[in-house]
Amino acid sequence: MKILLLAGDGIGPEIMAEAEKVLAALALPATPDRALVGGAAYAATGHPLPPETLAKAKDADALLFGAVGDPRFDNVDRHVRPEQAILGLRSELGLFANLRPAKLFAGLEDSSALRPEVASAIDLLIVRELNGDVYFGEKGTRTTATGEREGYDVMSYSESEVRRIAHVAFRAAQGRKGRLCSVDKANVLETSQLWRDVVIEVAADYPDVALSHMYVDNAAMQLVRNPGQFDVIVTGNLFGDILSDQASMCVGSIGLLASASLGEGRRGLYEPIHGSAPDIAGKGIANPLAMILSLAMLLRHSGGDEANAARIEAAVAKVLADGCRGADLGGNMGTAALGDAVVAAL
Amino acid sequence: MKILLLAGDGIGPEIMAEAEKVLAALALPATPDRALVGGAAYAATGHPLPPETLAKAKDADALLFGAVGDPRFDNVDRHVRPEQAILGLRSELGLFANLRPAKLFAGLEDSSALRPEVASAIDLLIVRELNGDVYFGEKGTRTTATGEREGYDVMSYSESEVRRIAHVAFRAAQGRKGRLCSVDKANVLETSQLWRDVVIEVAADYPDVALSHMYVDNAAMQLVRNPGQFDVIVTGNLFGDILSDQASMCVGSIGLLASASLGEGRRGLYEPIHGSAPDIAGKGIANPLAMILSLAMLLRHSGGDEANAARIEAAVAKVLADGCRGADLGGNMGTAALGDAVVAAL
Numbered sequence A, B: 001m002k003i004l005l006l007a008g009d010g011i012g013p014e015i016m017a018e019a020e021k022v023l024a025a026l027a028l029p030a031t032p033d034r035a036l037v038g039g040a041a042y043a044a045t046g047h048p049l050p051p052e053t054l055a056k057a058k059d060a061d062a063l064l065f066g067a068v069g070d071p072r073f074d075n076v077d078r079h080v081r082p083e084q085a086i087l088g089l090r091s092e093l094g095l096f097a098n099l100r101p102a103k104l105f106a107g108l109e110d111s112s113a114l115r116p117e118v119a120s121a122i123d124l125l126i127v128r129e130l131n132g133d134v135y136f137g138e139k140g141t142r143t144t145a146t147g148e149r150e151g152y153d154v155m156s157y158s159e160s161e162v163r164r165i166a167h168v169a170f171r172a173a174q175g176r177k178g179r180l181c182s183v184d185k186a187n188v189l190e191t192s193q194l195w196r197d198v199v200i201e202v203a204a205d206y207p208d209v210a211l212s213h214m215y216v217d218n219a220a221m222q223l224v225r226n227p228g229q230f231d232v233i234v235t236g237n238l239f240g241d242i243l244s245d246q247a248s249m250c251v252g253s254i255g256l257l258a259s260a261s262l263g264e265g266r267r268g269l270y271e272p273i274h275g276s277a278p279d280i281a282g283k284g285i286a287n288p289l290a291m292i293l294s295l296a297m298l299l300r301h302s303g304g305d306e307a308n309a310a311r312i313e314a315a316v317a318k319v320l321a322d323g324c325r326g327a328d329l330g331g332n333m334g335t336a337a338l339g340d341a342v343v344a345a346l
Ligand SMILES: CC(C)[C@H](C(=O)O)[C@@H](O)C(=O)O
Pocket: A068, A069, A083, A086, A087, A241, A273, B187, B188, B217
């Protein structure tokens, strides 16, 4: 299996180093390569997703991705900002389905901002569409009739875009508790109305899945009130971005959640849900567990290696159950020490 | 003062009746009138915001609004759905600034899904823009080149729209702890980039306010992790819809939060943050406190009657401190009993 490591910006390189330790410890017949991405690539080549990186990505079986985003480049042209690297990879590789599982690890009952009995019930999967929505519509700044600046971004979904993500979500629900909640804002948005109509059409193929619909404002509320009510949530790119970050905090730290971005084939991109965290970059205190759990997802989805995926996940769970905590969870173990602990637990 | 009562759908009429009790108990020289709105108006007249209602609204000094939304009309044409009534009032009356305060009432420390120490720290104000964004842009369903259905909605903000809401937010921050956090998604959206640029321009007029910026996904996370960090949040229509519902649950129940929608003058619309809750309508168990607190905001902002506004708020706080609880907070007091308790506490 050809694995491409894309460490990126901020804490990306530090946490990637720990995932590499874990990969090395497994001694798999995998040949990791690496490439520049994000602000790091922009600084070196003038583009956050240089052609060499894209070519390597297309050639790889799986991409392990750290994080992109660098405040030094917040004011450069939008098309060369660090974030364009991840948006470009998702769209160029057709990675339209983003799977973001959230579950409380044993031992972290008191780490969530939610009360322990609320947090313990969390075991959900957010399926976020990743190639459409207001992220990829026409956008720009124009001048209005009265001579003012106006920013605009077109939100849209076509039926085939909704249909393919709906199938992913229904199948995921079949493999879990059989409940799917589709989140939209159909009382206001035409894009959401089409989304809802198509999800209902697709539901006919999955009589064993219980489908419900929820407005996004209510979903944000329910994710605080009673997150245990959800099994699988399917939603668009923008709402998925917001709700999955929110859900991540319900389990104690955003430093614990991994994600998989998948297309039609086996190739996928795997990354922590958190960002590049420039404020703590270089300090050796970032939590590498989400990055390590992303490697587990990579082995499962692109490698078909359930055994090693489960082994990594069990090692992370053990490390947390043993009380190992980084700064994000009020402890004082550094990035490397946490990575070493996972390797030891393997 | 001419007050127009718009009870609307679902639990709207039940909770409005309790606000009316409170208004009557104050014996103000106010002449409340009433009009049909939402699904109730659609059923009677074929339009959720009939011309008579709009005319009365334009003539009123203040509008007290219950809730709209009725699942019986979820599939009628979008322009006559119940929700169009509130969207129409906001835009026809130029009510561009929605103030949504959230603070934990004493005695409710154990009612929030958040841990008591996290919930107790909440004292924030969300200033949500209400006349623009993807809510009011061009929208529809079109057929793509490949013959598919596609839904679309245009998100946009012009600089004057951002400027006027920014001024409201900066002034609100001056009257509070002097901190303003502007929430956007400027790493992806041009609309957000313009929003951020204009907010920074306006900041020059308010050197005494500390301005920060946060991406919406991070804000949704921070509102769970540490909501006490926020003083005033300013954001667009869509993000404000999501974040304010989320914040409301952090204080224990969405049945406790009121909002004011203001324009350039004194006229305002006042409504609970929650919706029409069709599932519990007619059962006499809806929490009327958000509706009653909306009346307090009405007296303060449109009536300039701080004394009576504070009197109502103190009465609600007393009722909660005394342990009165409806079904939403795990108690068994009904809608009318809660209204009576507030009147008694006045
Ligand atoms: C970096 C940013 C463009 C990205 C997104 O909004 O998709 C991130 O927040 C995420 O969720 O992966």
